[in-house]
Amino acid sequence: MSGTDDNAIVAARNFVASLPHCRALGIVVEAAGDGVATLSMPYSEALIGDPGTGVIHSGAISALMDTSGGVAVLSHSTGAAMTATMDLRIDYMRAAEPGGRIMARAHCHHVTRSVAFVRAEAFDEMPGSGPVAVANGAFALERASDP
Numbered sequence: 001m002s003g004t005d006d007n008a009i010v011a012a013r014n015f016v017a018s019l020p021h022c023r024a025l026g027i028v029v030e031a032a033g034d035g036v037a038t039l040s041m042p043y044s045e046a047l048i049g050d051p052g053t054g055v056i057h058s059g060a061i062s063a064l065m066d067t068s069g070g071v072a073v074l075s076h077s078t079g080a081a082m083t084a085t086m087d088l089r090i091d092y093m094r095a096a097e098p099g100g101r102i103m104a105r106a107h108c109h110h111v112t113r114s115v116a117f118v119r120a121e122a123f124d125e126m127p128g129s130g131p132v133a134v135a136n137g138a139f140a141l142e143r144a145s146d147p
Contacts, residue, residue, distance in 0.1 A: 005033030008075040012037060015074060022067055025060055035076035035108035039068045042101045054098030058133075061102060061122055062090055065135045068106035069118040073139045076108045076116065080141040083116065088137040096132045100125035106135075116141050 012032040016022045016039070025047065030038040041047075041064045049057030066085055073083045096102050106120035120135040 005075070008033040012071045012075060015071060016067060019067065021063055025063055027064055027067055029071065030103070032071055032075040035072055036106070037068050037071035037075055038103060038105045039064060039071065040101050040103045043099050048098075053095065055095040056098070056102065058090075058092055061092075061096065061104075061133055062088075064102060064104045065090060065106070065120045065122055065133060066137070068104035068120050069108075069135070069137045069139060072106035072108040072118050072120075073111075073116040073141055076111060078111045078116075078141075079143050079145075080111075080116065081144040082142040083139045086115065086138045086140050088135060090133050090135040092133045093131050094129070096122075096124040097126045097129070102132060111141070114141060115139065 009032050012029040026042045028040050030040050047056050047060045070083050073080050104122045106118050108116050108118050110117040116139045118137045121131040122133045
């Protein structure tokens, strides 16, 4: 992936590892750098929201997309040291295909003094089927140099 940075990946992996819900969901950092992050979550029967279909619960997808947004903010060149979700709107387009992992790719596209704006998409492993969900979010940020 263009923009992937080894330091950003290490920082992103440390960030994700520090979040108990990410560990519980099995979220993994695939790539990070230049305000872009790609994270994945494996399929797990523990995350099924509809036992009749085997579809993953939307809350797990929400957590994946939210975390990918936070990692995108932290990997942006403006140097955010900390971030917190202020607002996140997720539109679910379709159910994820049961049995496969889900990937979320987030892009931090605009940063002000204290707020970062992110767009994200989540996909499953079904080729050509379009996104599972799309998101837009605003994240508070604190830079290392802020008082």
